[in-house]
Amino acid sequence: MQLTVWTYEGPPHVGAMRVATAMEGVHYVLHAPQGDTYADLLFTMIERRAKRPPVTYTTFQARDLGKDTAELFQTAAREAFERYRPQAMIVGASCTAELIQDDPSGLMQAMQLPIPVIPLELPSYSRKESWGASETFYQIVRTLADRDVRPAPREGRRPRANLLGPTALGFRHRDDVIEITRLLDTMGIDVHCVAPLGASPADIATLGAADFTISLYPETADTAARWLEKTFGQPVVRTVPIGHGATREFIAEVAAAAGVDPAAALDTSHLPWWSRSVDSTYLTAKRVFIFGDATHAIAAARVARDELGFAVVGLGCYNREFARDLRAAAAEHGVEPLITDDYLEVESAIAELQPELVLGTQMERHIAKRLGIPCAVISSPVHVQDFPARYSPQMGFEGANVLFDTWVHPLVMGLEEHLLTMFRDDFEFADNAGASHLGHGKVAGQTPAAVEPAAEQILVEAEAPATGWTPEAERELRKIPFFVRGKARRNTEAYAADHGLPTIGLDTLYDAKAHYAR
Amino acid sequence: MSPAFPLPATSPVDCPPVLRERGQREVFCGLTGIVWLHRKVQDAFFLVVGSRTCAHLLQSAAGVMIFAEPRFGTAIIEERDLAGLADANEELDRVVDRLLVRRPDIKMLFLVGSCPSEVIKLDLSRAAQRLSAKHTPNVRILSYSGSGIETTFTEGEDACLAALVPELAAEPVGAAPALMIVGALPDIVEDQFLRLFAELGIGPVHCLPARKANAMPPVGPNTRFLLAQPFLGATALALEERGATRIESIFPFGAEGTTAWVHAAAQAFGIDEMHFRRVIAPGRERAKRAIEHCREKLEGKRIFFLPDSQLEVPLARFLSNELGMIPVEVGTPYLHRAHLAGELALLPPGTLVSEGQDVDRQLDRVRAERPDLTVCGLGLANPLEAEGLTTKWAIELVFSPIHGFDQAGDLAELFARPLRRRDVLRV
Numbered sequence: 001m002q003l004t005v006w007t008y009e010g011p012p013h014v015g016a017m018r019v020a021t022a023m024e025g026v027h028y029v030l031h032a033p034q035g036d037t038y039a040d041l042l043f044t045m046i047e048r049r050a051k052r053p054p055v056t057y058t059t060f061q062a063r064d065l066g067k068d069t070a071e072l073f074q075t076a077a078r079e080a081f082e083r084y085r086p087q088a089m090i091v092g093a094s095c096t097a098e099l100i101q102d103d104p105s106g107l108m109q110a111m112q113l114p115i116p117v118i119p120l121e122l123p124s125y126s127r128k129e130s131w132g133a134s135e136t137f138y139q140i141v142r143t144l145a146d147r148d149v150r151p152a153p154r155e156g157r158r159p160r161a162n163l164l165g166p167t168a169l170g171f172r173h174r175d176d177v178i179e180i181t182r183l184l185d186t187m188g189i190d191v192h193c194v195a196p197l198g199a200s201p202a203d204i205a206t207l208g209a210a211d212f213t214i215s216l217y218p219e220t221a222d223t224a225a226r227w228l229e230k231t232f233g234q235p236v237v238r239t240v241p242i243g244h245g246a247t248r249e250f251i252a253e254v255a256a257a258a259g260v261d262p263a264a265a266l267d268t269s270h271l272p273w274w275s276r277s278v279d280s281t282y283l284t285a286k287r288v289f290i291f292g293d294a295t296h297a298i299a300a301a302r303v304a305r306d307e308l309g310f311a312v313v314g315l316g317c318y319n320r321e322f323a324r325d326l327r328a329a330a331a332e333h334g335v336e337p338l339i340t341d342d343y344l345e346v347e348s349a350i351a352e353l354q355p356e357l358v359l360g361t362q363m364e365r366h367i368a369k370r371l372g373i374p375c376a377v378i379s380s381p382v383h384v385q386d387f388p389a390r391y392s393p394q395m396g397f398e399g400a401n402v403l404f405d406t407w408v409h410p411l412v413m414g415l416e417e418h419l420l421t422m423f424r425d426d427f428e429f430a431d432n433a434g435a436s437h438l439g440h441g442k443v444a445g446q447t448p449a450a451v452e453p454a455a456e457q458i459l460v461e462a463e464a465p466a467t468g469w470t471p472e473a474e475r476e477l478r479k480i481p482f483f484v485r486g487k488a489r490r491n492t493e494a495y496a497a498d499h500g501l502p503t504i505g506l507d508t509l510y511d512a513k514a515h516y517a518r
Numbered sequence: 519m520s521p522a523f524p525l526p527a528t529s530p531v532d533c534p535p536v537l538r539e540r541g542q543r544e545v546f547c548g549l550t551g552i553v554w555l556h557r558k559v560q561d562a563f564f565l566v567v568g569s570r571t572c573a574h575l576l577q578s579a580a581g582v583m584i585f586a587e588p589r590f591g592t593a594i595i596e597e598r599d600l601a602g603l604a605d606a607n608e609e610l611d612r613v614v615d616r617l618l619v620r621r622p623d624i625k626m627l628f629l630v631g632s633c634p635s636e637v638i639k640l641d642l643s644r645a646a647q648r649l650s651a652k653h654t655p656n657v658r659i660l661s662y663s664g665s666g667i668e669t670t671f672t673e674g675e676d677a678c679l680a681a682l683v684p685e686l687a688a689e690p691v692g693a694a695p696a697l698m699i700v701g702a703l704p705d706i707v708e709d710q711f712l713r714l715f716a717e718l719g720i721g722p723v724h725c726l727p728a729r730k731a732n733a734m735p736p737v738g739p740n741t742r743f744l745l746a747q748p749f750l751g752a753t754a755l756a757l758e759e760r761g762a763t764r765i766e767s768i769f770p771f772g773a774e775g776t777t778a779w780v781h782a783a784a785q786a787f788g789i790d791e792m793h794f795r796r797v798i799a800p801g802r803e804r805a806k807r808a809i810e811h812c813r814e815k816l817e818g819k820r821i822f823f824l825p826d827s828q829l830e831v832p833l834a835r836f837l838s839n840e841l842g843m844i845p846v847e848v849g850t851p852y853l854h855r856a857h858l859a860g861e862l863a864l865l866p867p868g869t870l871v872s873e874g875q876d877v878d879r880q881l882d883r884v885r886a887e888r889p890d891l892t893v894c895g896l897g898l899a900n901p902l903e904a905e906g907l908t909t910k911w912a913i914e915l916v917f918s919p920i921h922g923f924d925q926a927g928d929l930a931e932l933f934a935r936p937l938r939r940r941d942v943l944r945v
Binding site: 037076 | 544577
């Protein structure tokens with residue numbers, strides 16, 4: 001048993017729902033107890049979908065267990081078929097139904113519906129959401145792709161690619177697809193099929209007609225892409241175009257696969273100039289901690305180091321399926337890989353490393369808030385605010401623009417806070433003046449400082465130096481801006497330990513500062 | 519999933535016809551109750567023994583609350599726990615030990631059963647006994663089931679409170695009659711009721727659950743209890759088994775509902791009628807004034823309740839009697855006929871009450887009726903809005919303070935706001 005409060009990923013049947021909900025003309029019959037329908041609200045609320053997910057749950061209850069849950073399943077499946085008339089169905093069991101061992105696959109075979117029915121084996125007690133999505137998509141492709149379809153001769157037509165991987169509830173999938181489709185169009189390449197997002201079973205049948213495959217999100221697409229590569233001989237483009245440099249590499253790889261000239265597409269994002277402009281100098285060697293799904297985390301690390309000039313001090317992911325890739329990336333950045341789905345481990349790693357910026361998921365956003373560190377979101381799981389109304393891709397050149405703004409924004413805020421802290425004793429900047437980005441109105445008779453006295457107190461208590469510090473050095477430490485204070489303390493203590501100094505005085509503090517000066 | 523069939527009224531009172539349905543149910547399971555129960559009992563921890571699905575559900579239902587160092591968690595059953603049950607018990611002990619070391623402030627631990635733990639027949643009541651013996655007297659460990667196969671949404675609170683009842687101290691011999699308010703209420707509402715009863719001269723008054731684990735009320739033959747919530751069937755039964763007597767009443771929603779509810783207690787405690795009227799008059803007047811603001815928006819509007827919390831019948835009664843709304847269908851996941859007899863009698867004639875659900879068929883009825891307002895869960899609200907139907911998402915009715923005189927206006931406003939919004943939008 002694993003004690004948990006927060007999970008980065010849902011159970012695998014939620015992954016299957018993400019594929020079914022992304023597609024058109026597919027219906028999912030899920031053998032599941034009453035209550036499992038909670039997952040619907042992820043789609044209707046977080047992603048704000050205007051339709052119910054195409055999922056029928058058997059919602060069995062205790063009194064059904066003594067009787068025939070298998071018949072309940074068949075009735076639900078039959079009624080779902082008659083009501084929704086899908087082109088194909090997927091069927092499976094959630095964690096509880098897995099234990100009662102009805103056989104959805106056999107039961108569906110016996111019903112002989114006039115459409116393809118794809119049974120899913122999703123082991124709920126050992127696998128998780130993104131694995132479930134990947135497996136579901138693979139099974140759908142394997143069952144529905146027509147193996148006789150091949151691309152038409154190349155003469156007189158543009159090359160065609162399949163874009164694989166985007167799903168429902170995917171972080172910025174909607175806009176990434178638009179961005180990449182536009183990019184391919186400038187290169188003279190058509191998108192044959194986007195799947196699973198927006199694809200129908202009829203579309204899946206024609207996957208073989210494309211000249212090559214683009215695996216946009218390996219977490220969902222990789223298994224299916226490898227099968228297509230083997231079955232149809234379709235080359236797979238595997239570079240994930242997140243960041244300016246990665247997008248250029250992606251373009252080169254696509255051009256090679258399609259046999260076109262990449263020059264037309266080698267447009268540029270604003271990122272290189274924004275990053276070179278003097279205003280960005282203070283970004284140099286900012287210590288950044290990165291955590292998310294492996295694909296986004298690895299891409300972010302590259303952008304952080306090569307395109308923004310940050311120092312990557314921590315890199316991790318929660319999906320073990322891609323641990324190998326993440327380890328390789330961590331080695332390249334010279335940091336310890338952190339592969340865990342326990343948010344407490346992530347929290348202690350962040351607390352230990354004292355980064356100046358955290359790039360992570362919704363969970364890291366809250367950890368960072370607690371620790372008073374600026375943060376931006378780069379990966380699922382995300383909350384409703386990260387399914388924005390505005391155009392906001394992560395991929396391609398516009399995606400690079402979005403990344404620059406999103407990541408730098410909390411730092412500008414951070415700088416502002418720093419200035420406020422430095423000048424806190426000046427009356428204009430007194431604590432109760434509040435940060436300028438938090439609005440200017442004051443509650444009558446109640447200063448913001450009175451509303452939130454706790455935060456600063458906690459900060460001070462949490463940072464009370466360990467024994468060994470002279471009161472004088474301790475006071476000096478407090479004068480250091482809060483977001484580098486932790487680092488200063490660690491460095492000083494390490495320096496004292498290295499030099500066998502029992503007490504830390506003012507001199508030790510400044511000796512250490514000189515020693516670690518970069 | 520048999521076709522829907524109407525049943526004749528079975529209640530002795532003049533009750534509207536009840537439509538009973540089986541089929542797909544779009545409801546939460548009882549685990550969701552943890553989200554508000556853990557806020558109420560401040561030194562209790564709720565440990566779900568379940569799967570990743572359970573943890574994911576709590577996370578989705580609790581939203582941002584999950585980051586406030588919540589006092590709930592999930593012991594996720596893994597493949598190796600399924601291999602042998604002995605292991606599962608040892609694993610559970612290990613998880614509980616670790617948890618209690620981390621959170622020494624916890625005085626009461628609930629092991630909460632889920633669908634997987636019930637299906638593999640992991641005996642949580644025995645585990646609770648075993649662990650209680652080990653951690654006594656620092657922590658009391660209880661168990662109940664919040665599984666979807668046994669409980670729907672608010673029934674999780676019922677199961678939790680029913681598990682508490684056998685643990686309550688016996689009232690001293692010859693104790694004076696005491697009033698017990700049963701059902702977790704927001705603190706502010708609880709305090710309002712306590713002030714009201716004190717003014718009436720009713721006392722002592724206890725609340726179940728109490729805010730602290732070691733302050734749970736005593737129970738015995740001199741205890742009269744008043745249900746604050748309509749979903750507490752098992753808890754009422756457990757209290758009756760300990761000799762307590764239920765005070766029959768409708769539920770304290772709106773000016774009339776609250777008056778009737780307090781009146782029932784006043785009568786049971788022999789409070790002078792004139793005194794009662796004097797004491798409640800200010801609150802009752804305030805409530806009437808407050809709901810009047812919404813009357814214009816709500817009067818004559820047709821409302822359809824999908825099943826969710828068992829609050830549907832009392833709320834439909836409030837909206838029709840005090841605001842002039844017309845209930846088209848009042849769906850409830852479970853209808854406790856005895857506890858709701860008074861409420862059912864007050865519904866307008868011809869109201870269709872439905873128990874259980876076949877969600878697709880029920881949505882067909884919603885579309886055919888095209889009500890002005892549909893009360894439903896979050897999985898259905900946006901899709902119905904996209905079809906041009908105005909909705910009120912139901913979960914808010916469980917999390918917001920809605921009981922009593924001083925919340926009557928807020929309660930009416932919850933239903934008026936979606937209609938107001940529909941009228942102001944020009945997009």
